[in-house]
Amino acid sequence: MATTAELLRANLHQVFGRDAALRRPAIEASFAAEATFTDPEHATQGWDGIEQTAAAFLDAAPADFVFVEDGPIYTGTGSGALPWAFGPAGAPVVHGIDIITVRDGKIVALNTLVHQ
Template identity: 50%
Template sequence: MADLLSANLHRVFANRDESSRQAAIRDVYAEDVEFSDPEEVVTGWAALGAKAGDLLGRVPDTYVFEEDSPKYVGPDFGALAWAFGPAGAPVVRGIDVITVRDGRITTVRTVFVEGQPTPG
């Protein structure tokens, strides 16, 4: 579970290399993965890849994701808080809550700290 939380954040949403990101998506998520945040809900590998790519394309290259808490894990779910912005000076904070089936992420629910801008 801890590895999947890290992979979701670092191998996918922080990954600026599209080819590597797509390979990670196929490795980490169920094919019908559902991602939701306050902006929208997307389903499937292609939509998830587009979501991550669009986010990274809207921010400066100096923006990075950093883990902002310990990983919280249960038998089929986990959570990880993150910070996003220039290293050491985040402009956005949030939490990802994932559910897992058969060793792959099936849902990602992302929430942001109330009152702050959405990423990108």
Template identity: 40%
Template sequence: MTVPDKNPDFDALLRANLDRIFNERDGTKRAAAAKELFSETPTMYEPDGVVTGQAAICDVAGALLDRFGADFTFVAEGPAVGHHGLGYLPWHAGPKEGPVTVSGADVAEVKDGKIVRLWVLLNPPQS
């Protein structure tokens, strides 16, 4: 039986992804964070598509922030959890002073302390 390497700090890694990639409005800072947080060629799966590469993920994050405005922010809901290379962090997003526009979770496959694959799961809209 193979014993896996010590689990990474899923909470720190997935919160950093939320804060330093998806909440970062400065493209240069976002790109620098991507080099730290993601493998060389990560893949991100969203409901509307799949993108590969650090730059493509940064572009998606920047486009979201541009689309929803300067007051839009992603907020973690509790700590991320994970084991055996798979981490999960629930979040919600919207204007800083409410209401929640969208909620969901990030699920990440992590190898050698970096995100290699990221699934963005969206909850159904609240009515």
């Protein structure tokens, strides 16, 4: 069973990573089938919705933009948070934080907050 920190990293680096072949297996390994994902612009539910959201977001971004960890991971009982940055390597243009709720070793809710 994955730790909360491992789930946070899998989401950032595989689900929202540039290797599309890793995306669906990472989603199914890390998220409950009915998981929700909410960011400042919309919300979705389930593996298909999460996969489509990640793909659409990355397809719309410049090819050299990547997510990187931007601070320590925080974990608690059934929850965790990971600060991130997004943009060209070494020159991020957006900062945010992913907050997850975990049940039975899977993410059941992912909330993304963006620095304004």
